[in-house]
Amino acid sequence: MSGAHSQGPGGHGRGSGDFVFDMRSLGRQPGSFRDETRTAHAPGGLGSGLVLVPAGADVALDLRFEAVSEGVLVTGSAVAPLSGECARCLDPLTSSVEVSIQELYRYLPDPGEDETDDEVRFLDGDRLDLEPAFRDAVVLALPLSPLCREDCPGLCPECGVRLADADPLHGHGEETDPRWGPLRQLDVSDRVED
Numbered sequence: 001m002s003g004a005h006s007q008g009p010g011g012h013g014r015g016s017g018d019f020v021f022d023m024r025s026l027g028r029q030p031g032s033f034r035d036e037t038r039t040a041h042a043p044g045g046l047g048s049g050l051v052l053v054p055a056g057a058d059v060a061l062d063l064r065f066e067a068v069s070e071g072v073l074v075t076g077s078a079v080a081p082l083s084g085e086c087a088r089c090l091d092p093l094t095s096s097v098e099v100s101i102q103e104l105y106r107y108l109p110d111p112g113e114d115e116t117d118d119e120v121r122f123l124d125g126d127r128l129d130l131e132p133a134f135r136d137a138v139v140l141a142l143p144l145s146p147l148c149r150e151d152c153p154g155l156c157p158e159c160g161v162r163l164a165d166a167d168p169l170h171g172h173g174e175e176t177d178p179r180w181g182p183l184r185q186l187d188v189s190d191r192v193e194d
């Protein structure tokens with residue numbers, strides 16, 4: 001980062017410019033390509049119930065932009081940190097997610113040519129905004145049941161203790177279940193108060 005403020009005001013309610021790439025150098029010549037690595041700051045709101053990509057976290061982008069006849073083909077990968085909690089023991093966890101990206105960004109259709117297909121991504125002039133593609137890829141890749149470790153034993157269903165910390169023989173047989181204690185005491189008592 002140089003000291004210059006390279007990102008203009010430019011926010012139209014969209015993310016930072018971190019995911020925007022300038023395609024001018026490709027010259028719209030099919031076959032020309034450019035490789036670029038970049039660290040971008042994660043946009044907010046990227047997560048599911050249990051895990052999320054922290055807003056502003058560093059996302060490592062490793063991309064190739066290749067001009068093809070109808071637009072620019074982006075291929076590469078993105079690696080983002082994850083934080084959340086273990087689905088079994090609810091401990092905080094940190095992890096990361098790597099997604100591969102393969103997206104065709106088409107040149108804008110000619111005026112009058114109606115192509116409003118949601119599935120199609122377009123270049124904005126010479127600007128390619130990778131953020132929507134990145135979002136879609138990450139959302140699909142988020143683990144539904146993130147675990148602090150592969151074999152996390154979770155919590156005891158009876159008392160809620162973390163089984164990873166508990167005695168290996170931790171359990172609640174009928175003999176030791178504290179809820180039955182008072183009942184047993186009643187059973188052995190023959191006294192009837194009158």
Ligand SMILES: [Zn+2]
Nearest residue numbers: 086089148152
């Ligand atoms: Zn766990």
Ligand SMILES: [Zn+2]
Nearest residue numbers: 156158159160
């Ligand atoms: Zn227990």
